Amino acid sequence: MHPVTQPLKVALLGCGVVGSAVARQLTDDAEDLAARVGAPLELIGVAVRDASQPRPESGVTPDLFTTDADSLVTRADLVVELMGGEEPARSLLLRAIEHGAGVVTANKALLGTDGPTLYAAADERGVDLSFEASVAGAIPLLRPLRESLAGDDVQRVMGIVNGTTNFILDKMDRTGAALADVLAEAQQLGYAEADPTADVEGYDAQAKAAILASLAFHTRVATGDVHCEGIMGVTAEDIKDARKIGMVIKLLAICDRTPDGVSARVHPTLVPRSHPLASVHDAFNAVFLDTALAGELMFYGRGAGARPTASAVLGDLVQAARHRIDGGHGPRESAYAELPILPIARTHTSYFIRLEVRDEPGVLARVANSFGAQGISIESMRQGVRRSADGLATLQLVTHPAADAALAATVEGLREVDDVHDVRSVLRVEGL
Numbered sequence: 001m002h003p004v005t006q007p008l009k010v011a012l013l014g015c016g017v018v019g020s021a022v023a024r025q026l027t028d029d030a031e032d033l034a035a036r037v038g039a040p041l042e043l044i045g046v047a048v049r050d051a052s053q054p055r056p057e058s059g060v061t062p063d064l065f066t067t068d069a070d071s072l073v074t075r076a077d078l079v080v081e082l083m084g085g086e087e088p089a090r091s092l093l094l095r096a097i098e099h100g101a102g103v104v105t106a107n108k109a110l111l112g113t114d115g116p117t118l119y120a121a122a123d124e125r126g127v128d129l130s131f132e133a134s135v136a137g138a139i140p141l142l143r144p145l146r147e148s149l150a151g152d153d154v155q156r157v158m159g160i161v162n163g164t165t166n167f168i169l170d171k172m173d174r175t176g177a178a179l180a181d182v183l184a185e186a187q188q189l190g191y192a193e194a195d196p197t198a199d200v201e202g203y204d205a206q207a208k209a210a211i212l213a214s215l216a217f218h219t220r221v222a223t224g225d226v227h228c229e230g231i232m233g234v235t236a237e238d239i240k241d242a243r244k245i246g247m248v249i250k251l252l253a254i255c256d257r258t259p260d261g262v263s264a265r266v267h268p269t270l271v272p273r274s275h276p277l278a279s280v281h282d283a284f285n286a287v288f289l290d291t292a293l294a295g296e297l298m299f300y301g302r303g304a305g306a307r308p309t310a311s312a313v314l315g316d317l318v319q320a321a322r323h324r325i326d327g328g329h330g331p332r333e334s335a336y337a338e339l340p341i342l343p344i345a346r347t348h349t350s351y352f353i354r355l356e357v358r359d360e361p362g363v364l365a366r367v368a369n370s371f372g373a374q375g376i377s378i379e380s381m382r383q384g385v386r387r388s389a390d391g392l393a394t395l396q397l398v399t400h401p402a403a404d405a406a407l408a409a410t411v412e413g414l415r416e417v418d419d420v421h422d423v424r425s426v427l428r429v430e431g432l
């Protein structure tokens, strides 16, 4: 065991869901943490908006709450940022780094937009900047990418990185319910925020995809570089159709290293029920990596929630604390590859398309021609029963992989075909 040295001063910024759980664990597990670090971790202050509000769940004594985050960060050896949002989190982290503190954050929104600024500051001061909790919560994923796999070449990262939307889609799949009803339940259960926009519009997963792609491919990928479609357009009919063809719909973050550069996207995706991602239920997360040497790797666990997220934060904090004692620091930014970011138009995937067509001779051929004209090959086709009321029938097609631009042109073309009454749904398919 380490000889125990002087306490290390820890400042906590924010005492909400995650902050409270981190503070609680720092108190409850103080002896073990001290033994693992080689010095006690002394909480010297918790920055909050209202210092008079009691927060019994955090176990923090009232005298430690402060509204003066600016001065708190200048007194700490280690700063843990759990306020969220871009400002003042960004300024406070930069100020902490400038004063020589190692910093830990769970703030994907900030890292996705301004990671390089934080990296540069941490690099200049030679301190830790770690953010395991920012992607897939408790799951150790960023440290494996930054350290364990630093000698390998990652080719693909694909996974479920938003718990709220997985809960919603999973519930829709199991019960046949409409999205609006399940969203209300997710809010009642505390999975979705009162304003669930960042989850359901895919922005939360978009920022996480940017972080994952940057680390996986050693190149800068910002949130705005990631193509993003949320789940609001997914209907109970889509889920039912997917089920009929042995698939399930998941919101996936998919980052690919191709010979031409890097692509990163977030969108609702059909995956076969036999695919391991299909059996990720409730609010769980799961991420697959495909690498040159290791082959396939899978990471699974809780991507959200107070205690799971605190687990990742504390792991980072212990590591940064060890560096304060033993010297050194965690990995710097690795963005040497400087790869081009490919637009979504150049992505290749399979597609599921649902059309409403006139059920008459020759229609199938004309539909197939629209695909053929763009060089897209059809993998399977399924026709529903003709409705006597309007003489229309539903056609469900799955294509072989095709360029996004070619598919978009095909859909345009289909809308011009007289026999095609409506293009009801276009969804990407992975894992075939």
Ligand SMILES: NC(=O)c1ccc[n+]([C@@H]2O[C@H](COP(=O)([O-])OP(=O)(O)OC[C@H]3O[C@@H](n4cnc5c(N)ncnc54)[C@H](O)[C@@H]3O)[C@@H](O)[C@H]2O)c1
Binding pocket: 013, 014, 015, 016, 017, 018, 019, 047, 048, 049, 069, 081, 082, 083, 084, 085, 087, 088, 106, 107, 108, 109, 133, 134, 135, 137, 303, 304, 305, 306, 309
């Ligand atoms: N909740 C999760 O499951 C989860 C999982 C992974 C990552 N995260 C990330 O962790 C961070 C914190 O999330 P949370 O769920 O605990 O949020 P939260 O809203 O519960 O807590 C944030 C706290 O910070 C406080 N705060 C905000 N601005 C402040 C300021 N200027 N000064 C002082 N206090 C301020 C808020 O009042 C609030 O109490 C976010 O970056 C979030 O994205 C959360």
Ligand SMILES: N[C@@H](CCO)C(=O)O
Binding pocket: 134, 136, 137, 161, 162, 163, 164, 165, 191, 199, 204, 303, 304, 305
């Ligand atoms: N809102 C996020 C929290 C974890 O980042 C989710 O649902 O996964």
Ligand code: NA
Binding pocket: 132, 133, 134, 135, 136, 137, 138, 139, 140, 141, 142, 312
């Ligand atoms: Na994680």
